Amino acid sequence: MSPQAINLADKLARIESFWSPRVIAEMDDYQFKLVKLKGDFVWHKHEDTDETFFVVAGEMQVGFRDREVTLRAGELLVIPKGVEHITRAAGECHAMLIEPRGVVNTGDAGGELTAKTDVWV
Numbered sequence: 047m048s049p050q051a052i053n054l055a056d057k058l059a060r061i062e063s064f065w066s067p068r069v070i071a072e073m074d075d076y077q078f079k080l081v082k083l084k085g086d087f088v089w090h091k092h093e094d095t096d097e098t099f100f101v102v103a104g105e106m107q108v109g110f111r112d113r114e115v116t117l118r119a120g121e122l123l124v125i126p127k128g129v130e131h132i133t134r135a136a137g138e139c140h141a142m143l144i145e146p147r148g149v150v151n152t153g154d155a156g157g158e159l160t161a162k163t164d165v166w167v
Contacts, residue, residue: 054080054102058140060167065159067143067151068167079143080167081151083135090153091130097145098124104139108132117141 057070057080065087067079083106099108100122108115108123109132117123125131152160 054140054142057167058082058102064138065151066161066165068165070142070167072147075146076144077147077149077164079145081141081143083133083139083141084137086134087132088152088155088157088159089130089132090155091128092125092145092149092153093128095127095146095149096124097127097149098122098143099133100142100144102140102142104135104137106133106135106139106141109134 052070054070057068061068061080061082064082064084067081069077069079071078080102083104099106099117101117101119103119105116105118108117108125111130115123148163150156150160150163
């Protein structure tokens with residue numbers, strides 16, 4: 047397969063639901079996923095992996111039990127494995143997730159916001 051540029055705006059336009067990450071690329075065992083966020087997600091953690099959020103457009107917050115970090119377009123945050131957190135966005139936010147293949151978006155919490163893994167857009 048010949049490498050090709052990936053247009054984030056085109057991929058985001060195809061995502062219809064909030065909190066449903068979609069894979070746009072892979073590098074070794076890591077996936078690059080795009081997600082639309084709005085409202086509050088769920089408190090959760092990923093015991094076996096770090097998780098990276100890179101904000102493409104808008105603004106989001108990552109809450110921890112002792113503080114909150116605000117991310118704006120062009121900023122990223124790495125959440126260490128095993129650290130409980132919640133993501134939220136007052137308005138629509140577009141972000142890229144970078145994490146190993148097969149990671150469940152709700153981590154250890156499960157529930158109705160759990161998205162299917164490895165879905166490409």
